[in-house]
Amino acid sequence: MGVDYYNILKVNRNATEDDLKKSYRRLAMKWHPDKNPNNRDEAEAKFKQISEAYDVLSDPQKRVIYDQYGEEGLKGAPPPGSQGGGFPFGGSSSNDFMFNPRNAEDIFAEFFGSSPFGFGSSGPGRSMRFQSEGGGMFGGFGGGGAGDNGFRSYNEGMGGGMPRKPSPVESKLPCSLEDLYSGSTRKMKISRNVMNAHGRLVTETEILTIDVKPGWKKGTKITFPDKGNEQPNQLPADLVFVIDEKPHDVYKRDGNDLIVTQKVTLAEALAGSTVNLTTLDGRNLTIPVSDIVNPGYELVIAKEGMPIVKEPGKRGNLRIKFEVKFPTRLTSEQRVGLKRILGGG
Secondary structure, three states: OOOOHHHHOOOOOOOOHHHHHHHHHHHHHHHOHHHOHHHHHHHHHHHHHHHHHHHHHOOHHHHHHHHHHHHHHHHOOOOOOOOOOOOOOOOOOOOOOOOOOOOHHHHHHHHOOOOOOOOOEOOOOOEHHHOOOOOOOEEEOOOOOOOOOOOEEEOHHHOOOOOEOOOOEEEEEEEOHHHHHHOEEEEEEEEEEEEOOOOOEEEEEEEEEEEEOOOOOOOOEEEEOOOOOOEOOEOOOOEEEEEEEOOOOOOEEEOOEEEEEEEEEHHHHHHOEEEEEEOOOOOEEEEEEOOOOOOOOEEEEOOOOOEOOOOOOOEOOEEEEEEEEOOOOOOHHHHHHHHHHOOOO
């Protein structure tokens, strides 16, 4: 079996030119050897594979031959099981179409419009960064001899660097407690600047879908990689939505718990009362209060709080705090009656 260029570039076989560019941009930046000083050999190999895959799939003629005959047919070797026939352009091999992989670094510099390292190509199939001038000013990989197609880059002191990725662009996503209790799906329409195939900035509109999970808290971040504006010689920023909680008329959130404040009269505090609530998912709760409500008293109803994200099926508690409304004036008869009832004489 030959090399699977589609798999290397992480695209499907129907990938468009735009799909190929986006995937190449992401993977080439990830595996560029200068970004992987601790595993440079592996990065060099992957970087060259990615570049070769992009070189083939972005060229209509090469792609047609590859799709029909695979890597072996593209490079002139008989496909497995063949008797040497069946190659494009006639004959027993594809000598009429010799595939010479382009230099990986030339593709990289060409793709970004100008070399992000501060230098360009010199001669066919060879970039200036591959030349050695005593070795002391160069890092990278590959030999420095004549005809070398290895990769050598200037150090930072020579100027330039990898294309910069801006800081993430954050936007608040206001959610009601009902949204965060039951979960919801939000559709966000965004407009951003992108580089088209001709290197020009154009405006692109897109609908992003955010699945708000039950139990998410304020500050939870949802990241859409590379969905920010694009700029020449600069990677697109990530777009981040940050969950924000809208105030609720009845409930206040405290971690995974819900808190509600209930006002009761002095008579209800002493003789008992009933709390009636509508939950965030629309159920009616009737909660009898038989205890004497004293200062600081709190009634806890288990499992009627917010869903716990990391423990599916579990919920926090509902905590009912009481505010006792004391009378502002008592008649003489009421004072005598209270003293008698409460044992004060």
